Amino acid sequence: MNRFFTKGRIALLVIFSVLIIDQVIKVLIKTNMYWHESIHITDWFYIYFTENNGMAFGMEIFGKLFLTLFRIVAVAMIGWYLVKIVKQQLKTGYIICVSLILTGALGNIIDSVFYGIFFSESTNYQIASFLPGGGGYAPLLYGKVVDMFYFPIIDTNWPQWIPVIGGNHFIFFSPIFNFADASISCGIMALLLFYSKYLNDSYHALKKS
Numbered sequence: 001m002n003r004f005f006t007k008g009r010i011a012l013l014v015i016f017s018v019l020i021i022d023q024v025i026k027v028l029i030k031t032n033m034y035w036h037e038s039i040h041i042t043d044w045f046y047i048y049f050t051e052n053n054g055m056a057f058g059m060e061i062f063g064k065l066f067l068t069l070f071r072i073v074a075v076a077m078i079g080w081y082l083v084k085i086v087k088q089q090l091k092t093g094y095i096i097c098v099s100l101i102l103t104g105a106l107g108n109i110i111d112s113v114f115y116g117i118f119f120s121e122s123t124n125y126q127i128a129s130f131l132p133g134g135g136g137y138a139p140l141l142y143g144k145v146v147d148m149f150y151f152p153i154i155d156t157n158w159p160q161w162i163p164v165i166g167g168n169h170f171i172f173f174s175p176i177f178n179f180a181d182a183s184i185s186c187g188i189m190a191l192l193l194f195y196s197k198y199l200n201d202s203y204h205a206l207k208k209s
Contacts, residue, residue, distance in 0.1 A: 007095050008086045014099040015106075022107040022179040026146040030115070031130060035122040044153045050176050051122065051144035068112040068141045071105055078102045094195050100187030107180030108145050115143030147176045 029049050033039075039047040053064045082098050116138025122128040128137075138144070154172035158165045 007089060007092055010092060011082060011086055011095050011099045014096055015103045018100065018103040018179070018183050019107055019110075022103075022183070023110060025148065025179050026111065027130070029148045030119055030122060030128050030146050032127065033122075034127055035124055038150075044151055044155075046150040046152070047148050048150040048176055049122070050147050052147060053144055064112075064142055068109070071109045071112060075102060075105045075109060078105065091195070091198065093190070094198055097187045097191045097195060100183045100190075104180040104182070104184030104187065107183070108178070111145040112143050113141055115146070116140065117143070119143075145178070147178045147181070149178065149182070150174075150176045 029047070033047075033049040035049060035051070037049050041047060053067065078098065079102055082095070082102055085095055085098065115136075117136040117140055119128045119130060119136055120126075120132035120134070121137035136143075151173050152171045154170070156170055158168050158170050160166045
């Protein structure tokens with residue numbers, strides 16, 4: 001490998017690139033769109049501004065503070081693991097996958113930790129402003145995660161003849177997500193598809209080290 005493109009530098013390049021893209025998109029959406037405003041790109045792709053307190057893809061399960069602290073602990077552990085595998089010179093693709101997962105989690109942490117104090121509230125009739133004079137919409141650690149990508153690939157109704165659900169509205173892939181969520185998903189899917197055995201081997205190697 002080229003001396004400049006060491007595995008550590010590749011990991012840093014992935015981290016900074018994904019993080020910058022994620023935050024630029026979020027700030028642009030937050031400061032230019034009303035809450036729940038939608039921009040129709042195609043029949044199956046919308047830019048739809050929403051916010052959530054929960055995990056990836058808007059799933060709200062636990063309390064806000066718990067989720068923020070959980071994310072911070074998770075990122076610390078993944079960061080420690082990334083440093084270990086870089087030092088062990090494991091496969092570059094594997095390092096990139098872990099870097100994507102780390103950066104996606106870190107991108108959403110930034111929203112949760114800082115957006116509440118940096119931005120005013122987004123509503124259906126008011127666009128948020130950066131560093132508002134009256135202060136932000138929430139204390140430190142209580143910010144909301146900005147989501148915007150919506151892909152209702154199939155938007156239809158179930159046939160009437162189907163028992164129980166017949167006639168009900170059906171949307172295939174209804175979650176609204178952000179670039180950080182996509183980074184996490186891509187990293188995990190690539191790990192499972194290409195590095196599942198390698199993931200297991202590296203886990204046992206780390207336990208012995």
